[in-house]
Amino acid sequence: MSLIRTEDVCKFFGTLEVLKNVSISVEPGEVVCVIGPSGAGKSTLLRSLNQLESIYSGKIFIEDELFLHRDKGVTVGRTAPQAHKRLLLEMGMVFQSFNLFPHRTVLENLLLAPVNVQNIPKAEAEADARQLLETVGLSAKADAYPARLSGGQQQRVAIARALAMHPKIMLFDEPTSALDPELVGEVLGVMRSLAESGMTMLVVTHEMAFARDVADRVLFMYEGTVLEDSPPAEIFTNPKNERTQQFLQRILAH
Amino acid sequence: MAKERIQQRRDWRAESAAFFLNHRAVCLLTATLLAACAVLGFLRPPMAKIRAQISPRFVRESGSRYSEAKVNLLVIGIARGRNVKTGDTETYVGFAGKIFQADLNRELDLKAKAEKAEKERGETVRAPLTKTERREYQRQKLLENVADIVLWIPPLLDGSKITVSLTILSTLTGAFLSIFMALGKISKFKPLSKLCSAYIFVFRGSPLLMQLFFIYFGLPLINPNLNIQDRFTAAYIAFTLNSIAYMAEIIRAAIQSIDKGQFEASKALGLTYGQTMRLVVIPQSIRRLIPPVANEFIMVLKDASLVSIISLSDLAKVTQTISTTSGKVLVYIPSIAIYLIITALFTFIFNRLEKRFSIYQ
Ligand SMILES: Nc1ncnc2c1ncn2[C@@H]1O[C@H](COP(=O)(O)OP(=O)(O)OP(=O)(O)O)[C@@H](O)[C@H]1O
Ligand SMILES: [Mg+2]
Numbered sequence: 001m002s003l004i005r006t007e008d009v010c011k012f013f014g015t016l017e018v019l020k021n022v023s024i025s026v027e028p029g030e031v032v033c034v035i036g037p038s039g040a041g042k043s044t045l046l047r048s049l050n051q052l053e054s055i056y057s058g059k060i061f062i063e064d065e066l067f068l069h070r071d072k073g074v075t076v077g078r079t080a081p082q083a084h085k086r087l088l089l090e091m092g093m094v095f096q097s098f099n100l101f102p103h104r105t106v107l108e109n110l111l112l113a114p115v116n117v118q119n120i121p122k123a124e125a126e127a128d129a130r131q132l133l134e135t136v137g138l139s140a141k142a143d144a145y146p147a148r149l150s151g152g153q154q155q156r157v158a159i160a161r162a163l164a165m166h167p168k169i170m171l172f173d174e175p176t177s178a179l180d181p182e183l184v185g186e187v188l189g190v191m192r193s194l195a196e197s198g199m200t201m202l203v204v205t206h207e208m209a210f211a212r213d214v215a216d217r218v219l220f221m222y223e224g225t226v227l228e229d230s231p232p233a234e235i236f237t238n239p240k241n242e243r244t245q246q247f248l249q250r251i252l253a254h
Numbered sequence: 255m256a257k258e259r260i261q262q263r264r265d266w267r268a269e270s271a272a273f274f275l276n277h278r279a280v281c282l283l284t285a286t287l288l289a290a291c292a293v294l295g296f297l298r299p300p301m302a303k304i305r306a307q308i309s310p311r312f313v314r315e316s317g318s319r320y321s322e323a324k325v326n327l328l329v330i331g332i333a334r335g336r337n338v339k340t341g342d343t344e345t346y347v348g349f350a351g352k353i354f355q356a357d358l359n360r361e362l363d364l365k366a367k368a369e370k371a372e373k374e375r376g377e378t379v380r381a382p383l384t385k386t387e388r389r390e391y392q393r394q395k396l397l398e399n400v401a402d403i404v405l406w407i408p409p410l411l412d413g414s415k416i417t418v419s420l421t422i423l424s425t426l427t428g429a430f431l432s433i434f435m436a437l438g439k440i441s442k443f444k445p446l447s448k449l450c451s452a453y454i455f456v457f458r459g460s461p462l463l464m465q466l467f468f469i470y471f472g473l474p475l476i477n478p479n480l481n482i483q484d485r486f487t488a489a490y491i492a493f494t495l496n497s498i499a500y501m502a503e504i505i506r507a508a509i510q511s512i513d514k515g516q517f518e519a520s521k522a523l524g525l526t527y528g529q530t531m532r533l534v535v536i537p538q539s540i541r542r543l544i545p546p547v548a549n550e551f552i553m554v555l556k557d558a559s560l561v562s563i564i565s566l567s568d569l570a571k572v573t574q575t576i577s578t579t580s581g582k583v584l585v586y587i588p589s590i591a592i593y594l595i596i597t598a599l600f601t602f603i604f605n606r607l608e609k610r611f612s613i614y615q
Contacts, residue, residue, distance in 0.1 A: 052518055089524045099519035103537050112533060113523035165523060 001064050003028050003169050003200050004049060004091075009058030011044055011224075018044045019055070020224040026169065026202050031195045033211035033232075034204045036221035037247055042204040043096075045221070046171050049202075050091045062087040063168075089117070092162030096174045098154045100146040106133065106157050107142040110164045118165065125164070132160040136190050152183030156190050169200040176207060208251060212236050220244045299353055307353050366391055403588050406576055410585075413572030414592055416486070417558045420568070424490055425551050428497030435502035436509060437531065450502070457499035463560050466492040470564045489561045497554060504546045508539035541611040548604035552597055569593065 002025040011019035018041045026032050034042045047053040049060060051068075059077075060068045067087050069077035078084060101109050110129035114120045120128075133139050136156040146154055155175055162170060172191065176184040188210050195201055195214050205211060211218050211232055218235045220228040220243070227241045239245045274281050365383060383391060438450035457465065470488040474481035482488040512535050520530040559570030567575070573589035576582070 050522055052521060085524060091522075093519075093522040095515060095519065097515050099513070099515035101516065101519070101534055101538075113525065116529055116533065117524040161523070 005061040007059040010056045012056050018224050030216045031201045032217045033215040034219045040221040041224045042221050043173050046173050090168040092167035092170045094158050094172045094175050096177050098158045102146050105143050110161050114164050136160045151179045152186045155187045172203040409572050413569035417568040420558050421555045424493035427494045428501050432498045432501035436505035454499045457496050462496050485564050485566050508542045544608045
């Protein structure tokens with residue numbers, strides 16, 4: 001059983017084809033990293049999975065249930081609304097720009113969705129949220145507003161906020177790209193321990209060291225297609241595709 | 255959080271201190287004036303003493319039915335005799351323990367007027383005022399003006415009641431309803447969005463004066479059931495409809511200035527559109543809304559003077575009436591002062607609100 005599977009997903013922005021027949025799958029417990037040059041469609045792929053972008057055609061399966069099936073821009077199949085929402089909430093998303101709610105304290109950021117979307121009693125949700133803040137090392141900041149935190153701390157809060165919904169898979173879209181270099185480590189550290197705890201993760205990243213050490217598989221995307229899908233040991237030492245070679249040479253050069 | 259609140263309070267204190275330091279001269283002057291007024295006010299002669307001064311002529315002619323202006327301010331006490339037959343008045347000012355009779359030095363008054371008229375005609379002045387006479391005359395005039403201003407204050411305040419209540423009621427209702435108008439305008443449902451745009455276009459694009467006129471005089475002609483009896487209600491409806499249009503644009507701009515990442519994060523967390531607006535977007539827009547809303551509020555405060563066309567007596571109308579009936583233009587000074595005081599008060603409130611909503615910044 002795969003947690004997420006796509007079949008021939010296509011997506012256009014105007015006339016620009018951003019995703020061309022993308023078929024990927026992520027198994028439970030797996031950490032999959034997506035690498036590739038800017039404009040390859042990595043973000044778009046991630047955002048298509050949790051419906052932030054609507055695809056033009058293709059199928060998305062979540063836990064082998066047909067989550068969405070579109071053809072030529074028309075929805076031809078999807079799960080019933082209740083199940084659809086449940087499946088949607090099985091994906092937690094972490095954005096490049098954190099997107100915390102600035103008018104709410106850290107704790108309130110973590111409580112907002114569980115209380116309002118999942119109708120979890122506040123006391124219960126709060127106990128859970130404090131636990132999560134502890135795992136990302138920010139218990140002390142529970143009552144601070146996001147603007148008072150460093151970028152690294154904000155991103156860790158964003159991870160905790162996504163985890164508060166207890167998703168089955170976490171989608172990361174370049175979670176460290178907006179951070180000062182010295183803050184990258186703390187976020188990657190949290191992601192590493194998350195991976196160790198068995199969380200399924202799909203990570204778009206430019207951090208090759210992270211991909212090499214943590215990923216079970218690495219996807220290389222180029223101009224809307226997945227050109228390579230191999231374990232990190234293989235892709236970093238012996239890339240099959242010429243494009244992958246060029247990209248890695250350029251990235252690893254500095 | 256508690257810590258931040260305390261910090262907040264400290265900031266506010268520091269700021270007020272800075273304000274007083276920066277406007278030292280004005281603050282000192284105001285404080286001195288207030289203190290002096292308080293002292294002089296305590297020295298105000300009792301009403302009975304003022305009453306005793308009223309000239310026998312008035313008491314006789316009106317059969318001792320002199321009436322007393324209902325002014326009993328801290329600083330100044332006034333008794334005013336009214337002669338029913340001639341419409342003549344006598345004004346007394348009790349101030350700093352003394353009683354002055356304003357307005358009655360007719361001889362001097364007539365003399366001064368004659369002098370002025372002659373001067374204008376370029377004739378030789380036959381009977382110039384002596385130095386003491388002139389000083390006495392000026393003192394009388396000053397007292398008369400002071401007495402006038404004090405007497406005008408109650409009707410002016412009556413007018414302000416209409417101005418202020420109309421402004422507050424219509425901006426509050428308008429602010430609340432305009433949220434829906436703004437959401438309608440940015441809605442993806444085209445007919446609704448078009449309808450809201452059209453509403454905003456009509457009410458922003460045409461003069462408030464005409465809208466008011468139309469609602470009060472025009473609607474009953476179209477359908478007798480639409481006759482709005484109460485003038486204030488008619489004004490309230492017109493002003494509310496108008497401020498919905500203006501505020502909807504303000505709110506729309508504020509909502510659209512919210513980072514789209516906020517919408518995406520909300521959607522990824524499973525919030526519905528309504529929850530996203532209610533819990534995430536609108537609370538964040540409020541702080542950005544306050545300055546333009548304050549601006550709109552002050553505009554409405556001034557536009558409230560338009561209600562005079564449906565014969566409501568707001569502050570501006572009262573002022574104008576006093577000025578035309580008494581011929582004293584001086585009334586504009588207390589009137590403008592009242593406008594400024596109201597504006598200052600609400601500016602202060604809006605500033606506090608803005609601070610309150612920016613704690614998370
Ligand atoms: N909302 C949009 N409207 C139009 N074009 C878009 C939009 N979003 C992305 N694109 C285009 O789609 C292509 C893929 O974008 P995407 O953001 O998925 O790339 P990416 O692989 O994530 O790149 P990066 O590493 O820079 O984040 C790019 O050419 C981009 O310009
Ligand atoms: Mg991207």
